[in-house]
Amino acid sequence: MLLKPTILIKTDMLIKQAVRIKQTAILLLLFLFSLFGVAKAATQVVNVKSELAAPVMLVNSEDKNYLKISLIGFNLDSTRRSPINLALVIDRSTSMSGERIEKAREAAxxxxxxxxxxxxxxxxxxDNHAEVIIPAxxxxxKPALIASIQQHIHPRGMTALFAGVSMGIGQVDKHLNREQVNRIILISDGQANTGPTSISELSDLARMAAKKGxxxxxxxxxxxxxEDLMTAIAGYSDGNHTFVANSAxxxxxxxxEFQDVMSVVAQDIVVQIKTGDKVKPVRLLGRDGDILGNTVNVKLNQLYSNQEKYILLEMIPEKGTDKQQKDLADVSISYLNLSSKKQDQINERITISYSQSVEKVNDAVQEEVLAESEIQKTALANDEAxxxxxxxxxxxxKKVLESNASKLDSMSFSSPVAEKKVRESTNKQRKLADDIDSKDAATYRKELKEQNYNVKQQQK
Structure with missing residues (x-):
């Protein structure tokens, strides 16, 4: 019987050991990659942050408190954006003659x-009627689409804005899909003056669009x-509003606008807040919603990558005793995740504590929430202005605007973020107060309306 030389046996053992080590290393790498992939996928969800302006309240206090629910869109790779289903609805009435219609064609x-x-x-x-220039x-x-735009968009007639928006909704509806971005961009330079023209009628049309997503x-x-009509259409459908003074x-x-449209990460967002029986929801600041007893419902159409949208609820919590902690509200958020194409659900419970110590109450204040609540109140005051x-x-x-600026200016925060927001808002209020005497009345009103819309809707 022949025996292998000792050196060959050792070599075989070393080779087998090396193979096992290599296999183990490969398996380990695959495991780590799988973990990384899971972690990466897990980050592709909306970041939700629920905060109270005063998470600790004084014993037996009946002060108002503010619950802010922030939704922050995750980072989106632009090469992986969702398909867009877009309708351009363009005013070609006589008032659009000259540079305006030229710039509208260029924008299209x-x-x-x-x-x-x-x-x-x-x-x-x-114009007098609505016409589909390019069916969905x-x-x-692209050359054929561009040629059609150049051929058919020329000024004439009146402003059938309702018919234009209605037809735009119909075109988007033909290819409606929850997993794509469904959007209308409406351009107009005048008053709706033929067909349905009232704000309530156009608002109902916008609500119908919102229900379709x-x-x-x-x-x-x-x-x-x-501007009242145009902000109502945008507001009820959760779109943007922009005042363009110069057609250039x-x-x-x-x-x-396309930066937003191309960065949508979530759609069909529903936020529900259910407060305790002894908690009184007072009003929503900024974004509209429904308050039915102790249930608050707010809907958002779309959320953009790396942008924050929030719901701000003014409420009166029930009274509590020293060192007591109570459930204040249950919050649920559901939305369609355009990255995973799945419906995500997030649930949170908000609690509140009580103390006899004024120092503890003051130390617990969330300054950013408090700052946002004051900024939203100035927007309400601006509506009165x-x-x-x-x-x-x-x-x-002017006195209302000056009072807004003075009130914000009197506030001071240790939080750099809160301080920056309040200073920026103060400067804007001061400018509004200064401009009221010097600017053209129509231009001034539109700027004020646009700024207020941006604050309420958190439009960047």
Whole structure:
């Protein structure tokens, strides 16, 4: 019987051991990669942060408190964005003659060039009536789409805004899909003057769009459009609103809008807050919603990458005793995650504590929530200033704006974020107060309305 030399036996053993080590290393790497992949996937959810302005309250206090629920969109790789289903609804009435219609055509062509073959585009133009210039179609033949825009968008007639928006909704509805971004961009420079024209009728149309998951962004051109109407359409459908004083700036407004449209990470967002029986929800600050007894419901159409939207609820908690902790509210958030294409659900319970110590109460204050609540209150005061301006009481309106600035200026925070927000808001209020006497009345009102809309909707 022949025996292997000792050196060969050792070599075989070393080779086998090396193979086992290599296999173990590969398995370990695969395991680590799988963990990394899971972790990476886990981060692709909306970041929810629920905070009370005063998480600790004085014993037997009946002071108001503020619950802020922040939704922050996750980072989105632009190459992996969701398909877009877009309708451009363009005013081509006589008032759009000259540079305005030229810039509107250029903006529409810009939209064509920014879209991909996976996206869907339709174009509606309206004058005395609404007309589908480009039926909803995939953006695969850009030269043909551009030629159609250049051929058919020319000024004439009146402003059938309701018909234009209604037809735009119909075009988006043809390819409606929850897993894509459904959006209308409405451009107008004038008053709706044929067909249904009231704010309530257009608001109902916007609500219908919102129920379908369609957001309507409104862009007002010049000094003659109805800003109350345009902000209502945007607000009820959870779209953006932009005032473009100079038609040369329309391209910039379109570019900014497309940055939002191309970065949507979540849709069909529903936030529900159920407070305790002895907790009184008072009102929502900024964003609208429904308060039915102890249940508060707020809907948001879309959330953008790395942007914050929030719900701010003013409430009166029930009284408590020293060192006691109580459940204040249950919060549930549901939304369609456009990254995973799944419905996500997040639930949180909010508690509140009580103390006899004023120092403990003050130390616990969340300054950023307190700052946001004061900024939203100035927006409500600005609404009153607009009413005073409309009533011809400009001096009283100016006093409201100056009072807003003084109140914000008197606040001081140790939090750099809260301090920055309040200082920025103070400066804006001061500028509004200064400009009321010097600016053209129509331009001033539109700027004030736009700024207020941005504050309430957290539009960047």
């Amino acid at each position: 062509i810009l939209a064509v060039n920014m879209l991909n073959p996976t996206d869907t585009l339709s174009v509606v133009a309206y 179609t995939k953006v695969t033949n 369609i957001a309507i962004t409104t862009i007002g051109l010049g000094q003659d459009y109805n 700036d329309l391209e910039n407004a379109f570019t900014k 607009i009413k005073l301006i409309d009533a011809g009481r400009k001096d009283e309106a």
